[in-house]
Amino acid sequence: MILLARLFEGPNNGMAYAVAPVEDRHKVLPARDPLRDAAELARRGERFLVLYSLSTLTFAEYWREVAEVARRYPVVAGGPHAISDPASLLRLGVKYVVVGDGEVALPAIIERELGRTDEVPPNTLVMEGGRVRAGRRVYAELTQRTYSASLGIYPPIEIMRSCSFRCAFCSTWARGPVRYRPVESAAEMVRAYVAAGRREIRFIAPVGFLYGSEDGRTPNIDALVRLLRAVRDAGGAPYLGTFPSETRPETVTRDVLGAIKPYVANRRIAFGLQTASERLLKAIRRDHDAASVEEAVRVSTAAGFKPVVDVIGGLPGETEEDVLENIREMERLIAMGARVRIHYYIPLPGTPLWGLEPAPPHRLYSEFLRRYRTKVEGYWEEQIALSRKILDTYRELYQSLS
Secondary structure: EEEEEEEEOOOOOHHHHHHHOOOOOOEEEEEEEHHHHHHHHHOOOOOOOEEOOHHHHHHHHHHHHHHHHHHHHHEEEEEEHHHHHHHHHHOOOOOOOEEOOOHHHHHHHHHOOOOOOOOOOOOEEEEEEOOHHHHHHHOOOOOOOOOOOOOOEOOOOOOOOOOOOOOOOOHHOOOOOOOOOHHHHHHHHHHHHOOOOOEEEEEEEOOOOHHOOOOOOOOOOHHHHHOOOOOOHOOOOEEEOOOOOOOOHHHHHHHHHHHOOOOOOOEEEEEEOOOOOOOHHOOOOOOOOOHHHHHHHHHHHHHHOOEEEEEEEEOOOOOOOHHHHHHHHHHHHHHHHOOOOOEOOOOOOOOOOOOOOOOOOOOOHHHHHHHHHOOEEEEEEEEEEEEEHHHHHHHHHHHOOO
16 A cells, blocks of 8 residues: 655644554655646556645645545545544545544554455544444554654654643643653654654653643653653753643742753743633633743743743633733733743634634734834734634635535
């Protein structure tokens, strides 16, 4: 079986995750023009699948392509968008939509395509006879490697899957029980990264400082130290608590920072306020207040780290008073020594907030950005455009499917 891996500009981390468990047994070919490449394979009489790993942003950009390829060739679609909105992909003609752990799904999909089983693959939805059929749900242990030697893609190492918190703008918490990659598995991957010339080791975790937590909410300092020490011993330079393993403010404690500081290569620690409005904090289910963020900033700076605080403007239902509270709090955090990373709200299907309109970008945010441009990070204008694009895409999509 040939796997035609659709690659996009920028990171293709999800595709590496998809093909890593099977690339030793099946040929993986990168595709930038999947229609052309699939047509050539079909002309040669090859058996193949076209693979897509989709975020909502890539779906918004390429959904018409996905539909066109799926009308002609067998397509497998996975990634966070497939999990969040499988129905649209099935209606566009995608043959297999992966809605759970892909390292379990793809090997079984290949077996089905090779005629060795008739069962619907686990963690997968298919449309047959006008009806949706679902495979059984299977949760993988995080022991599979997640880099692709055949594609040359070495993503940040996933050390934690799913989340115990239920933030309403996110759907990571819907990915099944919280699981952690064993230290030995992480160290083995680090050795492969270092051998490939990649000594900087970053991690993927919904809450970086909760790696190994027994309850999913309280840091396990021993587990953090074991992980970081193993990475160092394997020749890597670990980055934890910064992109893409940002953490939560209540996990930023003196004990945690003191324990990890001898091992981590980063001196930036990123955590989310999201909004200073206590009303909106409750609405988005953050389970913390602004005071805990201020305490995390104090602790970070005292420990010699640079705190970076995430704030979201444009949350559904945001009022001018909420905006003013955000700006006052951001000014306070900057005065305390933090940098602020400001985002415009991105609506994502599958989240509790999906279906609610973003609040229009308030002029006060633009004025704040001009005043504090040397202290503020983020892609405010770009995210406003992305938010609108997603909503416009879904209006077009629903019209085309109606």
